[in-house]
Amino acid sequence: MAKKVLIVARREMRKNKPIQWVSEMYLDILARAGVQPIIVPISQYSVEHVHDYLHEYDGLLMVEGGDVNPELYGEQSFSKYDIEEFDEVKDTIEFACCKHALEHNKPILGICRGLHILNVIFGGTLMYDVHKNNNGAVLHINYNNYDEHRHLVHIEKETRLHDWYTADTIHVTSYHHQGIRTLASGLLPMAYSEDGLVEAVVYPEHSFVVGLQFHPERMYNEYAGNKIVFSKFITEL
Template structure:
């Protein structure tokens, strides 16, 4: 009888909150469906606290990295912006940690999947910039902070032919959920846009110079479409 196939260990970044609500002291959090999606696709999730000095030790433990979303923004100074929009909310230690571990994972050619805010961080790490507030910079924008529940579609995206995302999903378009007020503005050198919304907002990026560096602006852990599950399966397969 053959031994069961070992599940690749997938580092999943946590969110952080100040005292209040769950605890009177600072606390970490993550939605359960991030872990569920990794397990369903064949991986073993390992949540990562924000310890920038321990990045190399974390990297020695994991086979792939998921950079999650959250209700906060990347410091505009990190992509060269002179001003910060009034809506921008920072979580400095989280960004410091995610920046460092994402950068080192890419340098080590570990598979990286950036989700929503994780895609935005990935885009900046790869040399791109961000739209700080979509309603102020995009003409006639879609409701990217959808009013309906997050486990339902908010709008569709067009998938670019010839991209890794197109190869994974086999779809020309996908129905996606949407929970963001920022998005990629310009992508870095060598980075490819793989999905866009009807209003022109960038919904997905990838770096073809690496075996798997993919960002999506929506939340595939909710499995809105079969394409979402295919994204996680392809990511886990790349981490084997």
């Protein structure tokens, strides 16, 4: 039996119709490793029957998507101008999956928004807009150079990330406007950008709970470490 990895979809409008999707890059990486991706759709059915998905799975991959509802990290008085739209149904389903995976010691890889979900679940908070907080010191999303944009990160020594990339610094993809404001106390930082933003975390109490702010799948051939991130996750399933 193939190992099964849950991925919660994201949704948006396409040609005036609502659609749900997951980047094919993740599906390809899993498929090439013989892992079965199971896409969890965003719907009230999934909220009410999330345990149908959690009944049998081997790991959780949390990927990109919109903002996280700030109420989930204790902020009630945000303005709608501070924050892009968020999807409370996606938040509810992804939180349920992540909490279940943590309780049952299933491997979790969180990329971009997936890192934010991990930080919030462990009690941390998020910045609504990293560029308002860093005064432009590092550009974390470049709408004019979306796919080629890179910024430097410093990898902490004696971390898994350092083992995987075997480097003190790498240049990473960056497609985010939110970021970690206060790091949850249970999570250890593994990398920082030059403005001090946490770009990678690990929860050391479990076999594999890793969050990355950057996208290894979108720079897959640039560092051997990008493949190792996924292969280490898959090996733990």
